[in-house]
Amino acid sequence: MHGGIEAVVHQEETPAAKILLLRRWSDMPRHLQFNPHIHTGYRPLMTIRQCLGSLFYIHNETVNILTHGFAILYMLLTVPHLLPWNTKGTLVGILSWCHLIGAVSPWVGSFLYHLFMNVNYDEVFYRTLLKVDMVGIWLCQSFGAIPMMAAAVHCLADNIWYCCIFIYCTLSFWGLLKAMTAGSPWERRLCFAPPFLMRMLVMTLRCFGIGGGSPDALIHIILQDLVAVIGATIGALRIPEKWIPGKLDLVLNSHNVMHVMVVLAVCSMHTATLKDLAWMSDPSTCNKASYPSSDREEL
Numbered sequence: 554m555h556g557g558i559e560a561v562v563h564q565e566e567t568p569a570a571k572i573l574l575l576r577r578w579s580d581m582p583r584h585l586q587f588n589p590h591i592h593t594g595y596r597p598l599m600t601i602r603q604c605l606g607s608l609f610y611i612h613n614e615t616v617n618i619l620t621h622g623f624a625i626l627y628m629l630l631t632v633p634h635l636l637p638w639n640t641k642g643t644l645v646g647i648l649s650w651c652h653l654i655g656a657v658s659p660w661v662g663s664f665l666y667h668l669f670m671n672v673n674y675d676e677v678f679y680r681t682l683l684k685v686d687m688v689g690i691w692l693c694q695s696f697g698a699i700p701m702m703a704a705a706v707h708c709l710a711d712n713i714w715y716c717c718i719f720i721y722c723t724l725s726f727w728g729l730l731k732a733m734t735a736g737s738p739w740e741r742r743l744c745f746a747p748p749f750l751m752r753m754l755v756m757t758l759r760c761f762g763i764g765g766g767s768p769d770a771l772i773h774i775i776l777q778d779l780v781a782v783i784g785a786t787i788g789a790l791r792i793p794e795k796w797i798p799g800k801l802d803l804v805l806n807s808h809n810v811m812h813v814m815v816v817l818a819v820c821s822m823h824t825a826t827l828k829d830l831a832w833m834s835d836p837s838t839c840n841k842a843s844y845p846s847s848d849r850e851e852l
């Protein structure tokens with residue numbers, strides 16, 4: 554009898570037993586029932602310590618946690634070495650910081666959100682975690698895109714440069730305020746629309762050779778938003794798990810696919826930003842014949 558209890562205690566410590574503790578969709582509190590096509594693999598409500606322990610066995614948030622956990626490591630290990638911190642002028646240094654913040658923050662917010670979403674506090678704590686995730690995405694969308702906006706207006710007069718950056722920052726902060734009070738996932742996505750549309754405008758102008766920025770960065774600038782939008786759409790439409798409900802609970806569901814695609818999108822943003830920062834660091838950039846404003850200066 555005593556040996557039997559010991560066996561149970563011992564069994565509870567093994568990963569296999571932890572998997573047996575996993576719940577079904579219908580067992581979860583309402584605020585954690587966000588995708589009805591994911592049927593199993595839910596962690597029950599847990600302490601913070603147990604959530605940390607859930608890093609070491611498989612459940613339906615494992616892929617989401619690991620994809621963005623590895624993205625944090627990858628960005629922190631690679632990005633700082635590649636940035637041109639020491640080029641003359643403080644502007645490129647400030648823009649390098651913007652890029653580092655933009656390239657790391659979404660994964661930190663997302664990692665914390667997915668790891669601790671089932672902490673046994675209350676729904677208010679869950680909503681706070683959701684806001685941490687949103688702030689991470691916002692830092693990426695706003696700070697991360699500032700180097701691209703700065704490159705676009707790099708060769709224009711100072712007052713126009715400040716005006717454009719000010720408009721972009723205002724739109725970004727407006728989006729953040731709206732995102733913090735948004736009630737639904739669609740409302741949250743729409744909050745990012747104004748700064749997104751401004752980036753689309755700059756991207757379109759760059760496609761036509763209008764405005765500054767490295768010509769080599771263009772394809773990556775297109776990819777950074779295209780891949781992210783495709784990923785967000787897959788996530789919103791819950792494809793493919795809505796076609797085969799309950800079959801993709803642990804891996805390859807829409808949120809997993811979206812996580813990988815947004816990492817790829819930020820890798821494109823990283824490549825584009827490196828090229829733009831190098832382009833801005835070159836003192837002769839604005840005098841080159843390929844740039845339209847140089848024609849204006851010669852007139």
Ligand SMILES: [Zn+2]
Nearest residue numbers: 617663808812
């Ligand atoms: Zn996520």
